[in-house]
Amino acid sequence: MYFTAKAKVPERSELKEVGNVCTKIWNKANYYCREQWEKTGKIPDYYELQRVFKDDFWCRKVHSHTAQAVLHKLAEAYRSWFQLRKIDATANPPMFRKKNSISTITFTRYAVKIEKCQMQLTLKRGVYLHLDFQLQPKIELTHENIVRVEVKSGFAYIVYRVEDPPWKQDGQVMGVDLGVIHTATTVKEDGEARIYTGRGLLSIQRYFNKEIGRAQSIVKKQSHGKKEWSKRLSQLARKRARQIKHVLHAQTKAIVDDCVRSNVNVVVAGDLHNIRKLRSDTKKPEKLVRARSWGRVNNQKNHAWSFSQFTATLEYKLRREGILLVQVNEKATSKTCCRCGEIRKRNRKTRGLYVCSKCGLHINADVNGAVNILRKYLRPLGRSSANVSLAKVIKWKESRLSLEALSFRVG
Numbered sequence: 310m311y312f313t314a315k316a317k318v319p320e321r322s323e324l325k326e327v328g329n330v331c332t333k334i335w336n337k338a339n340y341y342c343r344e345q346w347e348k349t350g351k352i353p354d355y356y357e358l359q360r361v362f363k364d365d366f367w368c369r370k371v372h373s374h375t376a377q378a379v380l381h382k383l384a385e386a387y388r389s390w391f392q393l394r395k396i397d398a399t400a401n402p403p404m405f406r407k408k409n410s411i412s413t414i415t416f417t418r419y420a421v422k423i424e425k426c427q428m429q430l431t432l433k434r435g436v437y438l439h440l441d442f443q444l445q446p447k448i449e450l451t452h453e454n455i456v457r458v459e460v461k462s463g464f465a466y467i468v469y470r471v472e473d474p475p476w477k478q479d480g481q482v483m484g485v486d487l488g489v490i491h492t493a494t495t496v497k498e499d500g501e502a503r504i505y506t507g508r509g510l511l512s513i514q515r516y517f518n519k520e521i522g523r524a525q526s527i528v529k530k531q532s533h534g535k536k537e538w539s540k541r542l543s544q545l546a547r548k549r550a551r552q553i554k555h556v557l558h559a560q561t562k563a564i565v566d567d568c569v570r571s572n573v574n575v576v577v578a579g580d581l582h583n584i585r586k587l588r589s590d591t592k593k594p595e596k597l598v599r600a601r602s603w604g605r606v607n608n609q610k611n612h613a614w615s616f617s618q619f620t621a622t623l624e625y626k627l628r629r630e631g632i633l634l635v636q637v638n639e640k641a642t643s644k645t646c647c648r649c650g651e652i653r654k655r656n657r658k659t660r661g662l663y664v665c666s667k668c669g670l671h672i673n674a675d676v677n678g679a680v681n682i683l684r685k686y687l688r689p690l691g692r693s694s695a696n697v698s699l700a701k702v703i704k705w706k707e708s709r710l711s712l713e714a715l716s717f718r719v720g
C-alpha cells in the first residue's frame with residue numbers, strides 16, 4: 310500500500326535550474342519520439358530512450374535517476390497514447406512543455422538520504438536539498454520503503470510503501486447499496502442504517518454544467534465558432550473534478566470511520582455491472598435520466614467512472630484498516646422485500662419508498678436494497694441476519710459532515 314506525505318520545500322535557485330533541465334530533457338526526448346514515430350511507425354520504449362539519451366548534454370546535468378524518471382514518464386505517456394489512439398483516432402501524442410517552464414523533479418530512493426525526520430535529496434553532484442517531513446504516527450521511513458520523491462511548485466511529495474495490515478478475522482458485516490440520489494446506503498448486522506446523500510454531488514454537476522455551457526457559448530461567439538476551449542473552461546473542469554473528488558473522499562472516509570468504530574470486518578457491495586441497467590427499469594425514463602444526469606455529454610461514461618471510483622476509493626481505504634470489500638450480484642436486490650422475500654417490481658412505489666404488497670413493510674428503498682445485499686452475503690455462510698431490525702436510519706449530509714436522525718417506520 311502506498312502513502313504520500315507532503316513537505317514544504319525551501320526556495321532555491323538550483324531547484325528551478327534542475328526543473329528547467331527536466332523540461333529540456335522532456336522536449337528533446339519527445340522530439341526524438343515523434344521523429345521515430347513518423348519514420349518507423351513505432352514508438353521507442355523506455356530502454357531505447359535511456360540508451361539514446363545516456364550521454365546527452367542535459368541528462369548529464371542532473372542526477373542520473375532524475376533524468377531517467379523524466380524518460381520513464383515520457384515512455385509511459387507514449388504507451389498510453391498508443392493504446393488510446395486505437396479507440397480514439399483524434400487523441401494527441403504527449404505535448405511539448407513550454408520553453409523555460411519548470412518540470413516536476415523526481416528523486417528515486419538512490420537520490421534520497423533519510424535521518425529521522427530529515428531528508429536529504431541529491432539535486433546534482435555535490436548539491437543537496439534538505440527538508441523536514443512528518444509522517445503518520447507509528448510509521449518509520451527508511452531507505453527501503455521510500456518509493457520516490459516528487460518536487461513541484463514549492464512542495465515535495467514523498468511516496469512511500471507500507472506493509473498491508475492483516476485482514477480482520479472477526480467482526481460484523483456491512484451491506485452497501487450504491488446510487489445517485491443516495492451515493493451510498495449502508496446497513497450493518499447490528500441493524501443500523503446510514504444514508505449518504507448524493508444531492509451535493511448532483512448540485513455540483515448542475516452548477517458546473519450551467520457554467521460550462523455559458524463559457525462554451527462565449528468562446529464560440531468571440532472566436533466566431535473557431536475555438537471551443539478556453540482558459541476559463543479548463544479552470545471550470547478542474548474545479549468540478551476537485552469538488553467531486555472532495556465529496557467522494559469525505560463520504561468514503563465517513564463509511565470507513567463507521568466501520569472501524571462499530572467493528573466491521575467485511576463490507577459487501579453490489580457489483581457495478583448492474584448499475585447501468587437501472588436506467589431502463591423505469592416507466593418514466595426521461596425523468597429518471599435527468600435525475601441521474603451527471604452532464605449532458607458522456608453521461609454514461611462519467612457515471613460509470615464515478616461509481617467505480619467510489620468503490621475503488623472505498624476498497625483502498627478499507628484495506629488500510631484490514632477490512633475486506635466483497636462484491637455480490639445485485640440482481641433483484643431492489644425489488645425484493647427484505648422482510649418476507651417477496652419479489653415484485655411494482656413494490657417500488659417511488660424512488661424513495663418501498664412498500665411490500667404481501668407483508669405491508671414500508672421502508673426506504675435504498676435501505677431495503679442494502680439489507681438484501683447484506684443478506685446475499687450472509688445467507689450462504691449460514692449466518693442469521695434476522696437481527697437486522699433497522700432500528701434507526703441516520704442521514705449523512707455531505708456538506709457539513711453532520712449526522713441527522715430520521716424517524717423511520719418499519720412494518
Ligand SMILES: [Zn+2]
Pocket residue numbers: 646647648649650651665666667668669670
Ligand atoms: Zn414483505
